[in-house]
Amino acid sequence: MPEGSGLSRRDFIKLAALGTGALSFLPGCAPSRSREWIFLSDTDAALLGVVADRIIPPDSWPGGKENGAVRFIDTQLAGPYRRFRSDYRSGLDAMTAACSGKYGRKFESLAPQEQDSFLRAMESGALREGGWTGVSSGKFFAMLRDHVMQAYYGSPRHGGNPGYASYKMLGIDYPPLIGQNRYRL
């Protein structure tokens, strides 16, 4: 947030939630300006969507992508997570380079088992390819994993979990009804 803009964080998040219009002037956007995302490029978003579906795979309940992980991450990168922008930029680039070096293909076109073993290598920090100069692969994976969980299990107002889908999955009511806070399974 610009210094001295007089905008409180809360107002800022409200603005961020309203849509991209008010924020599209922000610097640091990817080279190819997306019409759908504030910070991310369409390429970034496609990659993150596939990663989100490995972190929380779809089954009878939505996967990470369907439940708004990319919208959440993009929204937060224009808000409180501005400080993670450079980690995302260099982390996504390193992932793409590593995947290309290791498999000669994009992450999205790997088989799910290959994607998982790639992500496990990232998680353990054992991934050699990709030149992780800006952020370590272990740190970037932990960040991705954490942000996908926040999107999936947090409040819809931040861009993920539309309609509190995960609350329904867990069998807890939303909104909690004052005075009759019960849920019948």
Add this chain to the structure above:
Amino acid sequence: MKNRHVNALVVGAGAGGGVIASVLSNAGLSVVLFERGGWVSFDDHDNDELLSQRTTVLGNAFGPDDERYRRVVINEDGSTEIVYPSDGAYNNVAACVGSGTVSYGAMAWRFMAEDFTMKTTYGRVEGSTLDDWPITYADLEHCYERAEWEIGVAGDSSLNPFAAPRKKQYPMPPFAYNKEATLLESAMKRLGLHPFPIPMLRNSVPYSGRPACIRRRTCCGFACPINAKCGTHNTVIPAALSTGNCELRTNCIVSALTIDGSGKITGVEYFNGENGKEEQTADIIVIAASATETPRLLLNSTSKHFPSGVGNRFDWVGRNLQGHAYTGAFGLFEEDIFDDVGPGATLAISDFSHHNPGITGGGILANEFTRLPYLFSNIRPPRARLWGEEHKEFQRKYFRRNIQVVGPVQEMPFFDSRVQVDPAVRDSWGIPVVRLSGHRHGRDAEGCEFLSGKAEMILKEAGAFRTWRHVPGGGLSGGQHQAGTCRMGNDPRSSVTDRFGRVHDTPNVFIADASLHVTNGGFNPALTIMALGYWVGEHIASEWERGNRFS
């Protein structure tokens, strides 16, 4: 325009500051109460787990904010980093009227007699500044009672055979156990332990014109939508304001004490809500800004009389920073035990608070506050997958089938765990920020090992088919239970204030928050901070009544 001189100014409208503002204004003193934040309510931040005071990943619901505040942490490898209030390493306390008492879990513990005489009870602990308080439980007993009745506590101490003696029962009956507590209660009794309902600063029945609790899951970390949680913001601070003697100045950042040419502390300088610099003079200055911000203010107040900060002649300001080593165990169950009766924590035992073989101190154990969905996504047994199908299935299966039993282990004060001010980094007002360094004393790990073992035993007895323990690391402690940085004592060479919270070497500067704690008990500290507010406030008021003007 110059501010009108007042009898007393209080820095910080939290647990201690709110109480002392009420005591002084009711005694007829004119008071200005400063708060760096503003009034907040449930409408500002409602059920948002990611933006609460418990899970702060997207910020602290009730402040401070990441834009204007920062601190410096010195890591154990000697590296330094700048941290922001939403980082755990910042060791944040809420910035709003009422501070943590707006959004706390509201456990209302009295310390036990032993908690005031740790050195006498257990002897010297190598490498620790463990000591007795200069006051005893008996000294503070009536102050606990005032806190319980004026702010409001629900409980029944007759079920806790280890509770310190009291003259008067709680004003409200205890809360009923939720489902997991009922399961734990019978298990604990089979083990020969003594479970009882946790005393809570929360209305179990209508009290003081506010309604009874409706048992929401979003309580700990959140403001109460119906005002059933009792903090200083809805009890003693309104009482102070209604005397007509107290003015509350919100969104004001106190930067330093003002010191005249003779070395007398005359008041404070501060930034008002529009960031304009102002001064407020007072006969008496009370600092109740938390165990990190209180020492910061003293250390940022220097003059030729106080070259290293007010009260810091013997280098004790900011020392002995401690919190609680939170430890316990998780258990998984085959059957659904989640009845969604908030805030979750309802039952405790005090069997392991003291006199455990080989352990200095100990702690209570209680069932934990409701683990909300994102928080629960980080709770997994050792070696379990942290993502993927297995993680999602675990979330689905065990969100409603887990119990956490947890407690605060009394930490051994450590001289080199400390608050300093950073020589370079400043906040957005240009004030040098808190610099944190140090680590826990090695003995704390023994207490954690002991208490988490008991928690695991209880969960097994309650029928958990899988259990695992969690113990904290040895790093710097503080957190929301931060304490100890301006300890009270009889010897000015090894303490910062006297037994009434008056800063040595000054006649008129007092401290009224957890900075005073010599040791931090094996209990959540809120009620003790409130009791100290009464203790220090009653002393000032009675001296004032006798004609003492503290000059």
